Amino acid sequence: MSSPLTTTAPLLLHMQELTWEALEHLVVALAVQVDQAVEARPFGRNGQAQDGIDVVSFFASGPAAVYQAKKYERFTASDLRKAVLTYANGCRPFGARRLVIVTTADVRDTKVDLELARLRGQHQELVIDLWGRQQLSDMLFTLPDLVRRFFGENTMQVFCRPLSYQEKQADGAPTADRLELENYSTSLDMYLRGDLHELVPLTLADQDSGERVPSAELAAWLRPGRHVQVVGASGAGKSHTLTHTALGLLHAGWLAILLRASVYEGHLGDSLDECVSPFSPHDAQTLVEAARQRQLPIVLLVDAVNECPSRLQERLIQQISSWRLRVGATVVISSQEFVRVPAALVGARLRTADPDPQQRTALLRSYRADQEVDGPDEEDCAAFDTAFELSLAAQLAQRLPPGAGRAALLEAHVGEQLQHTPQPTVTRQVLHRPVESELYRARRGP
Numbered sequence: 001m002s003s004p005l006t007t008t009a010p011l012l013l014h015m016q017e018l019t020w021e022a023l024e025h026l027v028v029a030l031a032v033q034v035d036q037a038v039e040a041r042p043f044g045r046n047g048q049a050q051d052g053i054d055v056v057s058f059f060a061s062g063p064a065a066v067y068q069a070k071k072y073e074r075f076t077a078s079d080l081r082k083a084v085l086t087y088a089n090g091c092r093p094f095g096a097r098r099l100v101i102v103t104t105a106d107v108r109d110t111k112v113d114l115e116l117a118r119l120r121g122q123h124q125e126l127v128i129d130l131w132g133r134q135q136l137s138d139m140l141f142t143l144p145d146l147v148r149r150f151f152g153e154n155t156m157q158v159f160c161r162p163l164s165y166q167e168k169q170a171d172g173a174p175t176a177d178r179l180e181l182e183n184y185s186t187s188l189d190m191y192l193r194g195d196l197h198e199l200v201p202l203t204l205a206d207q208d209s210g211e212r213v214p215s216a217e218l219a220a221w222l223r224p225g226r227h228v229q230v231v232g233a234s235g236a237g238k239s240h241t242l243t244h245t246a247l248g249l250l251h252a253g254w255l256a257i258l259l260r261a262s263v264y265e266g267h268l269g270d271s272l273d274e275c276v277s278p279f280s281p282h283d284a285q286t287l288v289e290a291a292r293q294r295q296l297p298i299v300l301l302v303d304a305v306n307e308c309p310s311r312l313q314e315r316l317i318q319q320i321s322s323w324r325l326r327v328g329a330t331v332v333i334s335s336q337e338f339v340r341v342p343a344a345l346v347g348a349r350l351r352t353a354d355p356d357p358q359q360r361t362a363l364l365r366s367y368r369a370d371q372e373v374d375g376p377d378e379e380d381c382a383a384f385d386t387a388f389e390l391s392l393a394a395q396l397a398q399r400l401p402p403g404a405g406r407a408a409l410l411e412a413h414v415g416e417q418l419q420h421t422p423q424p425t426v427t428r429q430v431l432h433r434p435v436e437s438e439l440y441r442a443r444r445g446p
Contacts, residue, residue, distance in 0.1 A: 010159055012137045013151060015104035020071045024054055026136075026150050027067050027102050031057035033146065034139050034325065035065065035343055036225035052087030056094055062208045062348055065098040075105035075132065077115035084119050084128060097208070098127040100343060107132030129343045139344075142326050176282045176290035184287060185250045187279035192243055192258070199244040200362045202237055204230060204350035207338075213350060215241045219248025222330065224297040227347030230334045235386035236352040238334040242303050245332065255291035255298045257284060261308035261316065268319035272300075288327050298329040305335040313339070321345050354386065 018026065024042055031040035037057035043066075044050045055067040068083050083101045107130055120128050131139075140147050144160040151159070176184075201216040213221050218241060222228065232238050246256045257275050264271045272284035280287060291298050300320065308316050321342040324331050331345055338349055355363060 012133055013140060013147070013155070013159060015133045015136060016071075016073060018071065018104060018150065020069070022150055023071050023102070023104060024069045026146070027055045027069050027100075028057075029146055029149075030136075030139060031055060031065070031067065033143060035059075035346065036227075037065070051090035051093060052083065052099075053093070056096070058094075062206075062346075063098075064094040064096045065100065065346070066094065066096040067100045067102055070101065070103040070105070072103050072105040075103045075107050075109075075112065077109070077111040079103075080112055080115050080130065081119065084123065088123050088126065097125065098129070098343075098346060100129045100131060102131045102136070103133075104136075105132060106134065108134065127340070127346065131343075138322070139325060176280070176286050178290075178294065180280065180282065181255065181287065181290055181294070181296070184276065184280040184282075185255070188256065188258075189247060189250050191279065192247055196243060197240070198366060199240065200359065200366050202241070202355060202359055203353040204241075205353055207349040207351055209348075215352070216244070219245045219252065222249065222299070222332070224328075224330055227324075227330060227341075227345050228332045228350060229338050229341075229347070230332065230350045230352065231336060231338055232352030233386060234336060236354075237386070238352060239303050241352070242301050242332065242334050246299075246301050249297075249299050253296060255287060255296050256301065257287075257299070258301045258303065260303050261305045264308050264312060264316050266312055266315065268316065268323055272323075288329070292327065298327060299332060300324070300329050301332045301334075303334050305333055305339055306337070317341055317345070 015023075028040045028042065031037045035057060037059055040055060040057035043053045043056045052068060053066045054069040057065045057067070059065070066087065068087070070079070070083065072079065080101060084099065087099050112130070116128065116130055120126075141160060144156050147160055148156040199216050201214040204213040204215055204218065205211075206213065215237065218228075218230075222245070230238055230241060242258070246258045249256045257272060259271055259275050263274065269285070276282070276284045276287060282290075288298055300323075302316075302320065305313060305316070317339060320331060321344045323329070325344050331347075333339065333341075333345075
């Protein structure tokens with residue numbers, strides 16, 4: 001007996017059926033539901049000078065974003081250039097740093113892609129995004145209410161093919177109950193707390209608003225939909241901050257998944273499953289669906305994007321963006337420098353500042369609390385800048401000579417590790433490389 005033919009939903013919506021007014025209202029809705037704007041509205045009315053803006057949106061943190069809506073059957077590189085320059089050469093009201101060109105046309109064209117790259121390079125002060133028919137369809141696939149509103153009930157049923165929770169259960173899909181979600185969170189919490197040092201609050205400075213957020217308060221500062229990038233020099237404490245943030249969010253009732261970007265090999269789903277497998281019998285998607293059914297906020301914390309192989313970094317970010325659109329998660333990213341992200345991941349940009357004098361003292365006291373000897377003094381650590389260096393100096397006080405520099409700190413660290421190995425020569429060579437690299441990057445700064 002032959003198997004039934006596979007039936008698939010259409011991949012693209014008929015954007016040309018939208019009136020220009022409907023397209024403008026769709027852009028407003030996407031600004032709120034996809035970009036997480038707290039307010040979005042059409043700018044001006046017909047006949048008024050609009051400086052290349054059809055829709056403007058505002059956010060709880062960060063500058064405004066502006067959108068142009070283009071009901072075109074064909075969209076060329078020339079159309080893209082004209083749209084960008086109309087805004088870039090205008091008066092730029094609202095101080096927006098992001099421009100989104102939205103068109104009903106298909107934008108799959110090498111000339112369009114190359115022109116977009118050129119314009120981004122020419123206007124580096126702007127984040128320029130282009131949403132064509134495919135991008136709009138991909139966004140709307142996970143937003144059946146908007147598809148129903150703008151394209152009708154029948155189109156929504158065929159395009160989105162939504163399944164109710166009961167239908168998913170009847171279909172045999174695995175589910176996780178409340179207790180299993182709690183068990184996952186408890187197991188992850190216990191794992192993260194193992195040998196985790198207390199968090200000494202450092203300063204995270206918002207690069208757009210100027211707001212200063214203590215790293216210890218990042219979990220409380222986050223809210224659903226507020227995506228964040230945390231950047232800083234190697235050794236600035238980004239991973240330590242993300243780990244404590246994950247713990248804070250778990251305690252607040254979020255479903256948290258912590259992904260070390262270095263383990264990503266090209267398939268986000270596999271990486272997420274690997275992240276949760278030590279703590280749950282279910283895969284990541286099952287846990288996420290269970291959290292969504294219970295209306296729990298979901299957060300993905302992606303640590304050290306700079307450690308992801310360079311050839312895979314763009315793919316990682318794109319897959320995170322698509323995943324975030326499907327599940328409605330909040331995303332927190334750490335890296336050494338800010339990364340370009342799609343519209344769905346745009347949010348606050350926080351940079352880790354070097355410890356100030358009070359924070360330096362707090363770091364030294366915290367990390368030498370378990371040591372049997374006093375020291376080092378502030379004067380002995382003048383050569384050290386980052387949280388990583390200061391923490392090492394505090395723990396290795398017995399081995400550091402007065403006025404020690406980074407080279408002495410490296411030798412002291414390696415010497416400490418050699419006490420616990422049967423092959424000191426080989427271990428010395430292995431240890432020197434990563435720690436020396438860490439100290440070198442810290443010396444160079446962000």
